[in-house]
Amino acid sequence: MVEQGINGLSRLLWGWPVWMAILAFGVWFTIKSRGFQFTHCIKVWKYTLFSGQCEKKSGISSRQALSAALAGSVGTGNLAGVGAALLVGGPGAIFWMWVSALFGMGTIFCEVILAMQNRSTAPGFQPLGGAMVTLSRRLHSPFLAGIFAAGCVGASLGMGCLAQVHAAVPAAGTFSLPPVDFGLLLGTVLFLGFGGLGRTVKITEKLVPVMTVCFLGLCLLVLLLRWDQIPTAAAAIFQQAFTVRAMGSGGACGFFLAMKTGVTRGIFTNEAGLGSAVFAYAGSREEDPVRQGCWGIVQVMIDTLLMCTVTALCLLASGIGMKTETEGAAYCLHAFASVLGPWGEKGVSLCTLLFAIATLFAWQCYGRTAWRFLFRGRGETVYRCLFAVTALWGVFQSENAVWALSDACNGLMAFPNLVMLYRLWPDAVAAVNDFCKKERKEKDEHSSDRRPAPPSGAKPGPVPYARP
Template identity: 40%
Template sequence: MLALLVGTGIFLTVRSGFMQFRHFGTIFKNTVGILHTPEAHKKNEFGVSPFQAVMTALASTVGTGNITGVATAIALGGPGAVFWMWISAVFGMMTKFSEVVLSVHFREKNQRGENVGGPMYYLEKGLHLKWLAVLFAIFAAFASFGIGNMTQSNAISTALQSTLGINPYLTGAVIVVIAAIVLLGGIQSIAKVTSTLVPIMGCAYAIFAILALIANAPEIPHAFAVIFEGAFHPQSIAGGVAGYTVLMAIRFGVARGVFSNEAGLGSAPIAHAAAVTDSPVKQGFWGAFEVFFDTLVICTLTSLVIVSSGLYNNGMQGADLTIAAFGKAIGPFGTFGVTLATVLFAISTILGWSYYGEKSIEYLFKGKSYTEKLTKGYRAIFVLLAFVGAVSSLTLVWSIADTLNGLMAIPNLIGLLGLNGVIIRLVREFFKEKH
């Protein structure tokens, strides 16, 4: 699966003439560079702005995986896993760009006049494989209950109970209320909340991480040395419990990179399809930026704090390792920062994934008179399961959710590879017009 995910990114990179490298400046000019312009914030009653679309997508990708997943990758694969995480992100930028381009190109209007799209639409309308589109929608709908909901609410309740002693039942009830209020408003409401929450939580977490790195400043050059050495000669720097190998560094680094930014899974294009834009390629640039921000910024900050702390081979994993690393650098302030980030990241993921699941249900029952009732029923079940997640032990749910997440990738990658000619044609047309 990981070879297929990264391999697709490499293939699309070569096929496009290394677009994300050659046009890196263009990507930023059309994303961060237009944030102050009306173009980035253009929306209407049937769709959200390009900026809101990417914030909704980032809400679901910037999640607890950026805190716990990165720590686990380093604990199991060694510091060298960070290097391979970067490699997967560089090629993942092209994969996510391609998904978004196809999603906007093949999108359509639903019964309410809203823009809807995603892998199910380009599999059906582009490759004419309706059965594969249906499979993707089924996997996405079920994955939304697990990886996008119960596991996230569980992460929130666990963090608040261990740090502040808050009862999980109280946490679950608060999550239900917040989710219900936001989800009742549909994509407009979700986009409004996420476009406010994501920049705040991203900046706040970055500040905590930078403070920790300032405290660890003397160790940062050594951290980079250990990361690069560990990517190719991990045994020489192991010296601890793990006994790292090159294969483990690649496996866990690539896995963390892929599943932190979701490039290739096909989830984020569902949010991007709702954007008010006439250019699939311009919206695709936002997809490439999304991977850059999620993995090359947020995950890198987490990684450097952990590696520079020197705690990565002491047997700890997940949130415990991240909290310990931040705590060692900046004390209780760091512990509070990681807890706050976990809560905000997880809530944003719940909101983003609820939209993915709802659009998958809508696709499966498209054209039926009872589709509207089904989507409302989905929202009710989704909100209730957030409470279940907060008060349950979810080891099995994590495993099932990860499996469903991986299964989503198979039909999506088939769509990307099968429609690579369409992607390249749209890219060439865009740059021809631009010049």
């Protein structure tokens, strides 16, 4: 009965109008920004990970903010989420996950710019920004800001806690850790490690690179051992994107199911359109909104276009087949074990646990920020206990209930965020245009500085004719 109620709430708050509106905004902003994430693809990396700027000592750097945002997005959704997408929507769901990521880069780019433009800063305090701050300060709508904050608290307990713990239970079982003991241990760690963005980035900046490299290393081994299956797996993704027969559905129904599964699971993993990852970027010391927005683009590239793609290829190339009665997390463990053996299963289990822990710490930070905004800084201990208890509760829930509750909370958070995006996107476009003009001006000045000056006293002569 409870699960039926959760499913009904999920269909109401996370129906096709919501995720289609998120995808449509990504397309719209990509057009209005002249495809910034595509035309400046190389420069985005130059502005971010390869900027070569020396780190200052005070405040949270953009690199640390990226680690927190990646910790929140590169979670078990990259394993269990991809596995569940394949089981429900078939290989074609991965194609739609790519589509959501390509245009989601534009969405999160806009989100970060607006958050940076409207964040609250005060001497001696960490900057605070996000959809709730923008809705309150820029659109003067405390009601919508409150809805977003409430949705963010719910999402931190659903997508940020329940989904992560549930997906990590099979991984903990690989190390002979009973579910109840695992839930108690995780809840205790979360209660003791509870803190704000400053404490979170100290954990994520060390944990995220390690877990990402370890997981990609395992995936590389699987793909090397199953290299002959990669073309078949890639072909299945494109062929079944429009002709999928998922869970017995065919024709238009199967196509819509693949599209819905790919887009929604893509939003789940990269958080573009939800407004959650913006908390980390707005809390950094960076002052340029567009440059900070480039870090959001990098986040989606790493999370979905790299991590999720590699995971999907490994699962499809493993050749174990997709059984609809198998949950996404178990499907991933079986796929890696079939190729790499028991030690491969333990390796991917360890990565799953690290993903879950990193995401839990990032989302408790997001939820804490929303809770403090909602209750004016009061009752933080209540949320602290609630988050820890939810971690224990997550080990007993079914996968369908966990995904449905997560989708419902995502929808509650996405609605006010979409209102903000559709109302204020011209501000972000203006910032992008100013940034591009400044960039062209600096390029022209640099070119003129490199041009040799004429000899003193010489008069400019005619331009010599050059043969074609």
